[in-house]
Amino acid sequence: MSGRTEEERGHGPDAGATRGSGSGPGDAPTPAGHGTTPAAPPTGDLAIDAEALARHAAEAERLLARLPTVPDRTEAEARRATVLHEGCRAARQTFLDRHADAVYDALTAGRTRRPRIAELAAGAATRFPGLVPDAAQLAEERTRVQAHKEGREIDQGIFFGALLRSPSAGTHLIESMLRPAPGSAARLAEFRANDRLELDAVLLERRGEAAHVTFRNAHCLNAEDDRLIADLETAVDVVLLDDRVRVGVLRGGTVDHPRHAGRRVFSAGINLKELRAGSISFVDFLLGRELGYVNKLARGLLGADGEDRGTGRGHDPDGAVTKPWVGVVDSFAIGGGMQLLLVLDHVIAEEGAFLSLPAADEGIVPGLGNLRLTRLTGARLARQIILSGRRIRTDEPAAELLVDEVVPAEGLDEAAERAVRDLAGPAVAANRAMLTLAEEPVELLRGYLARFAVVQARRTYSPDVLDKAERHWARSGRAATAPGLPAGEAAR
CATH class of the missing domain: 3.90.226.10 (2-enoyl-CoA Hydratase; Chain A, domain 1)
Known part of the structure; x- marks a missing residue:
């Protein structure tokens, strides 16, 4: 173990949480060895498949808990964490490929309710354990700098990507988020x-x-x-x-x-x-x-x-x-x-x-x-x-x-x-609405957002982004007076 402070030793994405992994549902590496037993293939029954996913995720969490926190992991331990995370992500994606509409219906009472995305994520964590991070996992992540997290928001990206890929659920979700925010x-x-x-x-x-x-x-x-x-x-x-x-x-x-x-x-x-x-x-x-x-x-x-x-x-x-x-x-x-x-x-x-x-x-x-x-x-x-x-x-x-x-x-x-x-x-408001309809139909927006949700979640935990964020932070103290830095860079 290193001599880092407790804050520095927080949980975080393993050093290779996205190493070698792609941006989309089919791009994640297939776990091979050092991981949990592969998740059972879906049966098509929501309750049975949800229980199988919960068991698979719980076993992965048990094995992750035996590893050191992210900054203290060896390369071998980081690789093991990657296999565990990506194995669960593959299982989640397989589950959602089959059940995204049914999951959304369960969380929205048959689409009679219009929860915002934060409420949807919280409801999914309770109703379908192992599908997305729960409140305790997210609270733990919030105590860590980005580079020291487990990258659990990637699982949220997979979840929302699947919902948005569904023409019916995705459109309903987009419309729900166009309602007035609470307050x-x-x-x-x-x-x-x-x-x-x-x-x-x-x-x-x-x-x-x-x-x-x-x-x-x-x-x-x-x-x-x-x-x-x-x-x-x-x-x-x-x-x-x-x-x-x-x-x-x-x-x-x-x-x-x-x-x-x-x-x-x-x-x-x-x-x-x-x-x-x-x-x-x-x-x-x-x-x-x-x-x-x-x-x-x-x-x-x-x-x-x-x-x-x-x-x-x-x-x-x-x-x-x-x-x-x-x-x-x-x-x-x-x-x-x-x-x-x-x-x-x-x-x-x-x-x-x-x-x-x-x-x-x-x-x-x-x-x-x-x-x-x-x-x-x-x-x-x-x-x-x-x-x-x-x-x-x-x-x-x-x-x-x-x-x-x-x-x-x-x-x-x-x-x-x-x-x-x-x-x-x-007449301006009506015409600008028609311009938006012509330029960016909801179906075009929905398809883009479905891919964006997954790609952006993974990018924010990718090694190059984490490294750049560290470098920006390290130089921010001298950025205001350093010659040649682009305007605005000091705050970014």
Whole structure:
């Protein structure tokens, strides 16, 4: 055993949790030796197959518990942990290939209930032991840095990937996540009373027919973390529910970083410090972000059954409340910040600002950027941005494919007001809903998300991502003053 502290010796993904493994259901290595007895082939009976999976997973957990914690494992022990994990993952995938619809029906009372994905995952852990990590396992994982976890969120990715692959269950799940988040109705009442709503990381203000959503993660260049994701979904819900509002405006607030202190910044993307610390949740952030507030920006909000839908302004043909959105980019929009621009209706950028999706550098998938970017830029430029890390500056011709207006910093407020006036017309919401229907049918979204859930879960525990997160963290203390580092990198 090493002389590391207890924190450093936390449970974590074995050093090879994804070594040699692929990204999809059929890509995981077949366990050979050193593992549990292979899971019994499915019988087709849900109860029998669920019990067999539970026994298989319990035996794997018993053997894993005999191994040292992740940072203290030898190479041989890490390989053994990999075999145990991947054997269980193969069994889970086989079970879900046969029973995904039945599992979803059981968790939603025959689709008469619409639980959000966190509730679905929790229900699956209780109803089908061994299928996804339970509350105790997740609580243990949360005490560890990312590199010291067992990688149990990969099992959540397999679970949601299977549900989303089902045309019926996946569509139902997507629609459920377009409902107002818990607590949004209460926040709506507060906003209507004050025309202002202050959340931990977001400020929402009504100015005439516009609602201005301002990111306030000032300490990290408005990078996204679990808290900001939750606050943004609440804010987007309130904007869509308030029938006094016709247009939403997204903008980054002023930040504290020494290089940009006192300046507005749109977003530095995912907070890599939080990722390294193990504080970026797969369910609440990596998947919940795409199914939650980002999809609501694109598709609007589905009200609860029987809910009064107000005046009817801004409803699409399927009953969703949809409104146009304006983005105002100060300084830069990196990663998740740039992803947001792909679902907005009018983007205004400051002269000298830049956009980037540094997927190759971070090692993870840039959300739905791979799905949405190509239709704006074409395939060749999209590959340059995503695969090669090309930045698009506002003075480049290519910026015209992503930005509607480029104005001096002092003209951003006026440009935003003008955009709000242009988009406040009564026919705009209906037409933007039809554009979304044509550009991104739900079936296309569902198929992408099914693959994304598995790939992203595995990528966040892959050795290259863990190594890059460590290196970002190690240099973050000197990044603010180090010459030559890209803007925004210190907080990421």
